Structure formats: C-alpha cells, structure tokens
Amino acid sequence: MVKEFASYNYWAVILGGSNGLGLATAHKLAQHGMNICIVHRDARIELPRIEQEFAAIREMGVSLLTFNADALQSVKRTDILSSLQTAMGANGRVRTLVHSIARGNLKAMLKPEGAVLTNDDFHITLDSMAISLYDWTRALITQGLFAADARVLSFTSEGSSRAWAHYGAVAAAKAALEAITRNMALEFAPLGIRANCIQAGVTDTRSLQAIPGSEALITHTKQRNPFHRLTTPADVANAVYLLCKEEAAWINGAVIPVNGGEHIS
Numbered sequence: 001m002v003k004e005f006a007s008y009n010y011w012a013v014i015l016g017g018s019n020g021l022g023l024a025t026a027h028k029l030a031q032h033g034m035n036i037c038i039v040h041r042d043a044r045i046e047l048p049r050i051e052q053e054f055a056a057i058r059e060m061g062v063s064l065l066t067f068n069a070d071a072l073q074s075v076k077r078t079d080i081l082s083s084l085q086t087a088m089g090a091n092g093r094v095r096t097l098v099h100s101i102a103r104g105n106l107k108a109m110l111k112p113e114g115a116v117l118t119n120d121d122f123h124i125t126l127d128s129m130a131i132s133l134y135d136w137t138r139a140l141i142t143q144g145l146f147a148a149d150a151r152v153l154s155f156t157s158e159g160s161s162r163a164w165a166h167y168g169a170v171a172a173a174k175a176a177l178e179a180i181t182r183n184m185a186l187e188f189a190p191l192g193i194r195a196n197c198i199q200a201g202v203t204d205t206r207s208l209q210a211i212p213g214s215e216a217l218i219t220h221t222k223q224r225n226p227f228h229r230l231t232t233p234a235d236v237a238n239a240v241y242l243l244c245k246e247e248a249a250w251i252n253g254a255v256i257p258v259n260g261g262e263h264i265s
Contacts, residue, residue, distance in 0.1 A: 004245070006033030006062075010095035010147060011088055012244075013037045015071050015136060018050045020205035021155050022100030024233030025240045026057055032241060034095065035063040037084050039071045041103075063087065071101060072132055081143055093147035094140055096244050099154035099177075102207040103128035104170040122169050129173035134180050141191060151244050152188075152195040154181060155236065156255060158263060160199075166212045178255055185253030194252040198239055201231030201259025226261040235260075 012029045016022040017038035026036050036057060042050060047068070057064050065087055069076045084094075105121040133154050140146050159167050160174035178197050185195040202221040208214050222228050239258040242248055257263045 001031050003031075003033030003061075005029070005095065008095070008147075009035070009088065009092040011035045011037055011063075011084070011092055012096040012098060013039070013084070013094055013136070013140070014098045014100060015039050015132070016100035016102060017098070018042055018046070018053070020100065020102070020207065021200060021203065021233050021236045022098060023053055024237035025098055025100070027053075028234070028237035028241045029096070029244065030057045030060045030062045030064070033062065034244070035088075035092070037065040037067075037080075037087075039067045039069060039080060041070055042068060071136070072128060074135070077136065077139055081139055081145065085143065085145060088145070094145045094150060095147045096151045096153065096240075097133075097136060097140060097146075098240060099133040099136070099152075101128055101132060102205075104173060106166045106170065106211055108166050108212075109168050117168055122172060125169040125173045126176055129170065130176035130180060133177060134184065137184060137188070137193075137195075141188070141193075146191070146193060148192045149246075149249060150191075150193045151248075152181070152184060152193055153240055153243060154197050156197045156199050158199060158201075158259075164211070164217075181255075182253050189252065194243075194249065196243060196251060196253065197255045198236060198243075199255050199257045199259065199263070200236045201225070201257070201262040203231045203233060203236065205233065221262065224262060224265045225259070226265065229260070231259050231262070 012034050014022050014026050017026045018040035030036050067080050104125040107117040109117050156174045159171045181195045181197050236258050
C-alpha cells in the first residue's frame, strides 16, 4: 500500500466517522498515510464496537483523534479544533474535511395517525445535514488549519432531486448541501479549497435502514443498477481517496455520482 500522504503530515477531519461512509473513508485515508480526526455522536452501548474500528485505524501507523461529541455545538467545535491544532503541531494541516453527518428526520408529510413532518423538523435536518458543513469549513478557515490545497467533501444522494416518501426534510437538506458546496467552491477557491459532493448510490447503512420502505428501495436499486448490486461504503471511500490526490486538484464545485451507473437507468 502506497502511503502517499504520510510525508506531508496531512489530516482528515471526518464528521460522522464512526459508521457507514464516514468510517469507511477513515479506514481508506489512513491506509494511505493520512492522519484522522473523527467527530461522532454515539450511545455508550455502541462504543466497544467503535473502539475496535478505531484501534484498527491506529494500527495503520497514523495518528487518530476521536471526539464523541455533538458536532453542531459551536463550543464543542471550538474545543475540538483547539485539540486538533495541538495534535497537528506547527507543520500539520487539514487536507480534507469530510461531512458524513446523517441526522435527519424521516417523518411523512401526510399521515392518518401519528406525527407528521413539521417546520422544526426541517430546520433541525437542514442544520445537521447541510449548514453544519459551512460552519465547520468556516471554523477551519478562521483558525488557519487547512492545507494550501484542501478538499471539502460531503455526501449527497439522488433524493436531492427525486421525491421519496418520508424523505422530504432530508431531500431539502441534500439539495441545500449541494448548493452550499457550489458556492463554497466559488468563494473559497482563492484560499486553495476545492469543494465537491459525492452522490452515493443506495448503500446499505443504518441511515438507509431507517427510511420506511427501504427494503423495496434496495430491491428496486439492484434491478436498475447496471451491475445489479448496491453501492458499498468502500466504493464511496475509494472516491474520497481519489479526490484527495494531487491529480484531482482541478475538480471543483461538482456533484459526482458514485453508484456504478445507477443514475442513468
């Protein structure tokens, strides 16, 4: 395994890095010599499994910082970045910010019984899954922690432009995430920052399983995908790795499908 990032003292900050796409990304980048800072929010019962994953990352010979904290709280963000700055030292820089926060509301807009989607549900989902990307990017810029050629990456879905039942709040957040990314790509380019979204195909993660009717979505996806399988977290992590390489420096402001061609059929 070529560890091309090791000699630069590069770091990746991964928001939501204890499961799914974020965790797979942490493993992939660590394999190639990038130090990792993971911010996650998990219950105590989940920690033994998560610590095993973190131990595997440390065994790759990179530095790993982890924070089980609410990434949306500005005070927590300030404390985390202060600790990161100390750990990186004078020569360390954040090459990559990866946004993988999946904290959205999946209520229906119309339901005979029970709770329906509210205005507050939209605000909470948008703040968690879209606006927080901007908040973290701005904080890293303000503290001067980004590398000269930094990459800001986030995960969107086909639901940003298609209607799925119970997905209204998340769909709005994904559309906002793409719009925020495009504007950051334009306005932060003078700072050397490249901002892109990865549109992951349907992936069997906890987030997918939380969507009502996910079993039917999985079956339909396997039928329509040219390779007749779901996207895996490793597929997406591989794309993140490619976008972190020097050769990807001219990719900016894009929404890149990583789905085996799922979107063309």
